[in-house]
Amino acid sequence: MQLTNRSKVVVNKKMSFVERLYLPAIIGGLMITFKHFFKKKATISYPEVQRDFSPVYRGQHVLKRDEQGRENCTACGLCAVACPAEAITMTAAERQKGEEHLYREEKYASVYEINMLRCIFCGLCEEACPKEAIFLTDRIVNSDYQRNGFIYGKDQLVESTEPGKRVDISGRLKAHRHQ
Ligand code: SF4
Ligand code: SF4
DSSP: OOOOOOOOOOOOOOOHHHHHOOOHHHHHHHHHHHHHHHHHHHHOOOOTTTTOOOOTTSSSSEEEEHHHHHHHHOOHOOOOOOHHHEOOOOOEEOOOOOOTTTTTSEEEEEEEEEEETOOEEEEEEHHHHSSSSEEESSSSOOOOOOOGGGGEOOHHBBBOOOOTSSOOHHHHHHHHHHH
């Protein structure tokens, strides 16, 4: 049974005089190359030129704080369970008296790590989180020649409290709530 009409019957016929010259075939090949000079380039001069990111691009994670600057994460572990790459680990701790301004919930993650070499940026951790604590952002995880710097801890994941340094995830949050 023939599935497509792309197959060609190969005939072992003798080449004609023109075919034996090879020049027409070479000129034909050069013409194809020449035509590409006038076509729009598919490549860009990265990193000087960068493509627009999709609004739902999934890059480096952020652990969000609430409006009062308290960490949202309650160390429930659901993100770690949902992660197909087993990239997330954490240690839970109990919030002490006087730490209410640091952590929103009574339990928080004293250690929270993501192995960026394992992560496949699927976004399942974001979907599993019941506290709107973890989000993927449009930030790119920097490349490196060494592997040991790719385990990101809270120092790299929790958003800064400094004004102007908060990570805007409003677009993702909107998409999330309308799912
Ligand atoms: S994006 Fe996917 S692979 Fe990466 S940490 Fe989250 S759940 Fe795991
Ligand atoms: S990021 Fe969300 S899902 Fe993960 S431990 Fe914290 S609260 Fe739970």
